[in-house]
Amino acid sequence: MIDVKGLRKTFGDQEILKGIDAHIEKGEKIVIIGPSGSGKSTFIRCLNLMEIPTAGTITFDGKDITHLNSKEINMVRQRMGMVFQHFNLFPHLTVKKNITLAPVMLGLMSKEEASKKADELLERVGLPDKANEYPKQLSGGQKQRVAIARSLAMNPEVMLFDEPTSALDPEMVGEVLLLMKQLAEDGMTMVVVTHEMGFAREVASRVLFMADGNILEENTPDRFFTNPKNQRLKDFLSKVIS
């Protein structure tokens, strides 16, 4: 579904991604781990062209998306949901409006359809009674669930998560991971940057280890965690799994 070849990204004179190759099949759940600053966010943001790659190709559904005009880029983004560490809900809009804004504005749904879809999604993320509240009134975990619902409203083919639980109080991490697990079970194609090793083990079809702008190791979670080969991965794992 997504094929990344020789992906490079530089900011100024700093090369952040140094030639990444990756392949993501439909329905796969890819979990990316790695130390801070290794380029995980940059990589995932290249996938939906929030960052424009400096070199290399990204093929999405058989089409090279690295040389699109801005209109075509917007079309690609409509098909890929993105969930951010800091939720980025729209504070001036109600929960329901947060969810319906894009599909209605982009002409994908009528107001009524979008409203119905929002109700369904809020049910699905366990917040059916929050439709008319404002983001301020929600807890962190609830905000992230609404943000996920907002992305799902676009009926995306892939969901990209950039450390979706890193900004949450510990007691709220579980509810978001649970929702992501359900999403995975429903067959969603997912790319998840996270430090939640339990989630990686349980949900990932493959785990990628990134460091210094490279993917140093890539394996099924079972082998990735029980039999890591790369020394830096071994060091990293010994630090995060104590």
Place this chain on the structure above:
Amino acid sequence: MDLMESIRQNFIDEDRWKYLFDGLMTTLLITLFAVLIGLALGFLVAIIRSTHLKTGKLTILDFFCKIYLAVIRGTPVVVQLLITYFVIFGSVDISKVLVAILAFGINSGAYVAEIVRGGIMSIDNGQFEAGRSLGLNYRQTMQRIIMPQALKTVLPALANEAIVLLKETSVAGYIAIADLTKGGDIIRSQTFSPFLPLISVALIYLVIVLFLTHMTGKLERRLAANDRR
């Protein structure tokens, strides 16, 4: 001369109160339309400048905006008014009040632009990214996500700018416009008693400014209450 006599002489004789009343109307007229021009111009400039900052586009327009801001904010408003009247419209038969509206409007636009640009840039970039990641284009994201939030944060500052402008129009007399200040001064020159006419002018400004400040405060409190919602 007792107070009653002075009041009669300064305001009642020869209907001198009309200088103040007509002057006030002129001041309010100039302020109102200058505020409208300032808002339109200021928003335009702010959007051009923040679009340039965010996307790197509109480089040439941004350059002209920068010149406009530097010139307007780097020179006194009286000088701008004089140049507008005697140089730019020097050989044109045009209403002085219209000239004043233009000059003050263009002046205010520069300050509005900086206020609004500050408001736009103060909105967390994550808001912008969330909008774009959903597939909204730049304009849609600005319109529906960034500007509503930015507007809310700058509303008090904009109201304050209008108040400042009201007071600044008091130099309209430089091009012989009979505004409120000039009205008081005309009375003074006719009656040779400066106290009452000038104090009255000051009081009228003060009352209007206090009223507008009060309304701004109310607006601010309502916005804050909205935020706590």
